[in-house]
Amino acid sequence: MNATLQPARRIGIVGAGAIGGHFAARLALAGHRVSVLARGNTLHALATTGLRYTSPGEAERIVAVDAQAHADEIGPQDLVVIALKSHALPALAASLAPLVGPATVVLPVGNGLPWWYCLAPGQPLEGLRLTSVDPGGNIEAALPFAQVLGGTVMASCSSPAPGVVHHHSGGKITLGEPGGGVSERATDWARALAEAGLPATASDDIRRDLWIKLLGNACSNPLSVLTQTTTDRLLDHAGTRAVYERLMVECLAIGRHAGLALDLDVAQRIAQTRALGAVKTSMLQDLEAGRPLELAAILGAPLECAARLGLDAPLMRSVLALADLRAAPVAAATATATAAAVAAATPR
Template sequence: MRTLIIGAGAIGCYLACKLSEAGADVTLHGLGPAFRRTAESGIDIATREDMRIRRVKVNCALSPPGPVGWDVIIFAVKAHDLPRAAQQFSAHARDGIIVLPQNGLPYWQFLRVAGAEARLASVDPGGIAESALPIAQIAGGVVTKGLTVLADGTLVETVLPADSFAFGDVVANSGVAKPVVSLLQSAGLPAIEVADIRIEKWRKLLVNVAFNPLGAISHLGFGEVLDIEAGERLARAILSEATEVAIHYGVRGLIDAEAALKRASSSRMHKTSMLQDTESGRRLEVEPIVGVLLELAHRAGLQVPTLETIGGCVRLIDHALVKGPIRQIAEKP
């Protein structure tokens, strides 16, 4: 399986490391000075349990490789970068299996489903990704894996029993998820095929929508936001409103708020992806995690005041990363 990974963030580098170590034919494409260093020297990776670093050499492409001959194309980019990446690499994805493991609800969540289709403008403005990627070739993914990139570039993984790489056919019975699961299993990853990937997308979102924004706002770990009454009250309100949106769209019984709070408390110091992005000066995944729920709530006429407020807060942080006093993105070479 000739595999192209587009995006050299934490998940892209992690998958490239694991597949390379397993002897797979994999190429990683990324941008920027940090990726040039990766191409020259490899990826340093360690587990949080012992922090023993190993260096993995990965086949890297500093420029987009040729578009022909790819069996699997993994778009390991943030959701807000997917439309642009999909357009740029549409020729690469013409004949292969397309893997989309982004956080939040994806643009295809309500496409090719029974009943009326619906498009999510918040995650795919103008339908760019939809027009670039053949939907029958997409394996949707939900990745549950603790990954952190240290200041020196070292990739640190936290190994937990809950680790999971779940994939499913976006178009029912297309059969594209099975080879992806086999590929990742061959690299020793806990990959599984699920019958309904859309349900798994909802399941993860209904937890992420509370703890990702609260982490970015407070700069506290996953469970630390619950240390004071105000944090727990906000988390419960967000979970409640998000669940109300899900129920309106026919999704029930996916989240136990008490279990979600307990899980957060057991992973106190874990930095959510949105907090890591804030600290690293990267754009936040506001729309797929919060914006999409607001879009769905407005469409249904639902009142979600806490989500509105939290959404405003993380949009301000995102704005500050580009144009405000933080200006981290603008300063990066």
């Protein structure tokens, strides 16, 4: 798609990895004014070469984007897509303020449960602050809740090198209001994304949609880290398949007790995952690359929900403890990298 069907919008992308790059490429190719907040080798690649982007059935394209190191060099946007790993956002949230004007829509599209998940009034778990994902309340303080749209992305993308993004398969995007119902702004932005080649729809229950995605992440990701294997092998081994099933049953129970309409069949859901073949989860890829793992958002946050509801999820707790210990060798490097990212993002 070479020309947008709607007026060009100012769209900021925070997190220039696989998913962020996928959004940036499609939106820029559709004619929108795309700015990317980046640093280090990624910033250099985007600023000098552009974003190298491939998608099935398409030749590689070099996509020009406005790449900057600081949010104040970009300014207020119509839409800010936050595609950071969940553990990186608390330290960086305050530095994103220059991107958010009075009418800006903030769209986080990360894995697990986001910081805003229990903030909508009148919803089950109302008022619960998910300290797993926002330990100091920094995100809530920096990003106005009223301007947040919830989002999920079901796409397989990778970034094998700075400024290089491969879209492999999938791409379904769901947007929705944290408090439920289909709003004009959710419909508007879903249409804008869809016209840019990002198949998006507006949902009347984004909290349910996020929990459905969580079901897969909470099972596949930590178990793949503990076994260091792909999802097909996890599900073809009788022992690990049984653990997978029990994890999903626990996660479903928490969501249902939280009032979510989760009419899902565990066996069918697992069969769908097995049909995808030898998938190396993003968490396993992060482990192999020495990057921090998104355990807090994917397991810690639903366990906080369980505690509020008075439920026990012993297998989820055990898997979190084991995966957390497995990830311990990168903890020090994570702290150093986060400090460097905060310093790089701070306005000069």
